[in-house]
Amino acid sequence: MVQRMAQLAKLDDIVALCKRRGFIFQSSEIYGGLASCYDYGPLGVELKRNVREAWWKAVVKMRDDVVGLDCSILMHPLVWKASGHADKFADLVTVCKKCNTRSRVDHLADHHGHAEEHTEHVDIDKAAATPHDLSRKVCPACGAVGQFGAPMAFRLMFETQMGANVEDTMTLFLRPETAQGIFVNFRNVLDTTRVKIPFGIAQIGKSFRNEVTTKAFIFRTREFEQAELEFFCAPGTDDEWYEHWKAERFRWYTDLGIRKENLRFREHDPDELAHYAKACVDVEYRFPFGQGDWQELEGIANRTDYDLRQHQRGMRTVNDWMAAGRDLTAIGLKEEAEDYLSGPLSYFDEQTRQRFIPYVIEPSAGVDRSTLAFLVDAYDEEEVRGEVRNVLRFHPALAPVKVAIFPLVKKDGMPETARALYDDLKRRYASFYDEKGAIGRRYRRQDEAGTPYCVTVDGQTKEDGTVTMRDRDSMEQIRVPLDQVRTWLSEKLDV
RNA sequence: GCGGGUGUAGCUCAGUGGUAGAGCGUCACGUUGCCAACGUGAAUGUCGUGGGUUCAAGUCCCAUCACCCGCUCCA
Numbered sequence: 226m227v228q229r230m231a232q233l234a235k236l237d238d239i240v241a242l243c244k245r246r247g248f249i250f251q252s253s254e255i256y257g258g259l260a261s262c263y264d265y266g267p268l269g270v271e272l273k274r275n276v277r278e279a280w281w282k283a284v285v286k287m288r289d290d291v292v293g294l295d296c297s298i299l300m301h302p303l304v305w306k307a308s309g310h311a312d313k314f315a316d317l318v319t320v321c322k323k324c325n326t327r328s329r330v331d332h333l334a335d336h337h338g339h340a341e342e343h344t345e346h347v348d349i350d351k352a353a354a355t356p357h358d359l360s361r362k363v364c365p366a367c368g369a370v371g372q373f374g375a376p377m378a379f380r381l382m383f384e385t386q387m388g389a390n391v392e393d394t395m396t397l398f399l400r401p402e403t404a405q406g407i408f409v410n411f412r413n414v415l416d417t418t419r420v421k422i423p424f425g426i427a428q429i430g431k432s433f434r435n436e437v438t439t440k441a442f443i444f445r446t447r448e449f450e451q452a453e454l455e456f457f458c459a460p461g462t463d464d465e466w467y468e469h470w471k472a473e474r475f476r477w478y479t480d481l482g483i484r485k486e487n488l489r490f491r492e493h494d495p496d497e498l499a500h501y502a503k504a505c506v507d508v509e510y511r512f513p514f515g516q517g518d519w520q521e522l523e524g525i526a527n528r529t530d531y532d533l534r535q536h537q538r539g540m541r542t543v544n545d546w547m548a549a550g551r552d553l554t555a556i557g558l559k560e561e562a563e564d565y566l567s568g569p570l571s572y573f574d575e576q577t578r579q580r581f582i583p584y585v586i587e588p589s590a591g592v593d594r595s596t597l598a599f600l601v602d603a604y605d606e607e608e609v610r611g612e613v614r615n616v617l618r619f620h621p622a623l624a625p626v627k628v629a630i631f632p633l634v635k636k637d638g639m640p641e642t643a644r645a646l647y648d649d650l651k652r653r654y655a656s657f658y659d660e661k662g663a664i665g666r667r668y669r670r671q672d673e674a675g676t677p678y679c680v681t682v683d684g685q686t687k688e689d690g691t692v693t694m695r696d697r698d699s700m701e702q703i704r705v706p707l708d709q710v711r712t713w714l715s716e717k718l719d720v
Numbered sequence: 721g722c723g724g725g726u727g728u729a730g731c732u733c734a735g736u737g738g739u740a741g742a743g744c745g746u747c748a749c750g751u752u753g754c755c756a757a758c759g760u761g762a763a764u765g766u767c768g769u770g771g772g773u774u775c776a777a778g779u780c781c782c783a784u785c786a787c788c789c790g791c792u793c794c795a
Contacts, residue, residue: 237788245731245745251786257769258786310795381795402795437721437793445794499795524795589795612756634753661747665755672755681754693754700755 236513239604240442242615246673248272248600249443261439261447268674269596271625271655273450276596277429279622280452283477284427284588291425291454292418296406298431299387299397302553303546307539308405308532310382311398311553383433383447395551399433404587406430407455408532411570422572422583423466425456429592443593444512444520450592457583459574460530466586467504467527474525474588475508478595482620483602487511489519501531508590510598522598523590530582534561537568537582599623603675609700617675618698621718626676627654628714631667633683633693635660643682646692646710650680653711654718672697678717680710 243249248269252262265273285293305311382401388394400406407426414426429452439445458466471490478488493505505526509519541559549555562568566582573580603617621627630647632639640660647658657676659667664681671679681693691704694713705713 240787241731254786256785260786308795404795432795434795438791441788609755614756631754663755663757664753665757667756668754669756683754695754702754 236442236601238606239513239601242604242617242673243269243600261436261445263443263446263593268625272600272619272623272675273592273596275623275625276592276599277450277452279481280477280590280592280595281427281429283473284425284452284454288425290420290423291427291456292414292420294407294410294414294426294428295430296400296403296410296428298400298433299385300400300406300409302395302397302551303539303542304405304409304536305382305398305401306542306546306553306556306558307535308408309535310401310405381435383435401434402432402589403428403430403451403453404455404532404589407453408536408570408585411455411457411533415572422574423456423458423462425454427452427454429453441512443597446593449594452590452592452595454588455532456586456588457572458586460581460584463503463527463529463584463586467525470586470588471506471525474523474590478508478510478522478598480620481599481623482618483510483598487602491519491521499526501528503527503529510594510602512598513601520594521591522594523588525586525588528585528587530584532585533570533582534565534568537562537565537570540569614669614672616672616697619675619677621677621720624675624677625655626657626671626674627678627718629657629659629667629671629676629679631658631664631679631681632660633664633681637684638687639682639684642686642707643680646680646682646707650711650714654714668695668700678714680705682707 240249246268247266250264250266251258252264253259281293285291302311383399384396385399386394387397407428410426414420430450431448432451433448436445436447439447454470456466456470475488475490479485487510489509489511491507491509493502493507498505505524507521508523508525510522512518512520535558538558538561541562542556545556545559546553565571567580568582570582571580572583599619600617603619603623605616605618607614607616617624619625628650630643630650632643643660644658647656650656657671659670661667668679675697677697679695679697681695683693685704686692686707690707692707692710693702694705694710695702
């Protein structure tokens with residue numbers, strides 16, 4: 226219990242620090258805020274960019290078998306029919322008046338065990354308007370019969386309208402995941418980049434989900450950023466690649482400074498798996514909120530050949546959709562073709578002379594969640610001479626500012642020398658110059674922003690050409706020749 | 721959506737129906753010169769928002785927004 230309180234206090238401290246130092250603000254704050262939405266301030270935007278770049282470097286740049294992509298957020302409505310989101314992302318939910326438990330209407334059974342059939346083509350407005358007889362349904366939580374409130378409709382995808390002319394506007398969805406943009410471009414990439422299976426396509430971008438509840442600061446928000454890789458491989462090699470990406474992705478977090486004891490895998494039980502997934506594991510971080518919960522940072526799934534097969538069905542449904550007046554709820558996906566294995570999204574392997582639908586291993590990471598985890602894990606308070614020192618022990622690659630440059634005092638030519646050094650360093654590293662106030666205060670301010678190194682030009686600089694190099698974590702200082710500062714930093718920072 | 725809690729300066733928080741406060745931080749000047757130093761001064765408030773009660777509301781009442789905790793939900 227004591228530990229739990231400490232953890233709760235810790236998240237509060239981090240939220241306060243985020244606000245105080247300009248990492249993360251509530252969205253639309255001066256208007257009273259907008260639920261579940263957050264803005265990244267000057268330091269936060271640098272941190273988040275660094276997280277993205279670290280991911281892109283590890284997943285795309287450092288590999289010969291992965292290429293990048295950046296898709297539009299708005300896509301053809303049938304994409305979401307094929308992916309299953311258009312149906313599964315719209316539910317009717319009711320609340321048991323007795324125990325206040327929420328259940329999906331289509332999951333409720335009466336005491337004979339008959340669940341209402343899950344209709345595949347849900348028009349949420351029609352479904353909400355249709356009377357539902359729940360008088361004999363049993364609450365799965367408390368067993369009460371017929372104690373349900375009126376069903377509430379949930380739209381789990383955001384909708385928007387495309388077209389300025391009211392008469393030919395089309396309802397579109399904001400993507401609930403970036404993955405589908407990759408599947409939809411599989412053929413394009415294959416035809417234009419000379420990639421050969423096994424290979425992956427990576428993308429970082431915003432996604433949107435109308436979560437029923439949001440949670441814990443930026444952990445679960447309705448607008449969020451994903452970093453996703455779809456790695457295409459031959460059936461039969463998928464288990465191997467699944468293990469490969471599990472190891473790669475776990476190591477990415479620990480290489481960037483997440484402590485191993487705060488990170489773990491959680492393998493999904495077979496009955497927990499989505500119907501198309503052969504295996505799925507979450508990379509979880511022990512966040513200091515809730516009960517000190519392990520919470521998902523990233524899911525790594527073996528999605529088999531499901532997605533590409535679904536999109537082959539989707540492609541064949543376009544005419545039906547047009548004929549139905551572009552009404553997504555009025556149609557069903559075309560059945561899978563008999564020769565689907567040689568369909569438009571199949572792959573021909575020249576070595577084995579075989580054609581197949583590739584299997585997909587999908588590491589899907591939450592950028593905002595990772596950013597929060599890096600913040601939480603880096604956060605430290607320590608007592609120095611009776612004072613609390615707040616320090617963010619970021620990995621150099623993630624630190625928003627890499628180096629701060631100070632003149633010890635604002636006279637005797639020190640500002641000029643320091644300024645010249647700053648002008649040189651900023652071309653290579655995110656740098657910060659400060660000549661105001663006591664030196665100790667300037668150091669501490671940088672500790673709180675997570676800046677790994679501070680360089681101070683002092684009286685000795687004029688005499689022997691050296692400056693003080695101060696280390697964030699140990700607070701130790703060494704002297705480095707002015708003209709070797711850049712080299713010295715590159716050894717420490719370019720890791 | 722339900723239950724509990726919170727909302728006052730940039731941050732942390734005091735504030736008995738009767739003049740809007742403190743500490744920290746920020747800024748300026750001076751001093752000092754390597755770890756949140758000192759002195760002097762300054763700026764900073766839709767008291768979350770909107771109604772109501774009252775001679776008078778930060779304080780009481782109603783509604784609403786946001787955040788936190790617990791349920792619930794969770795491609």
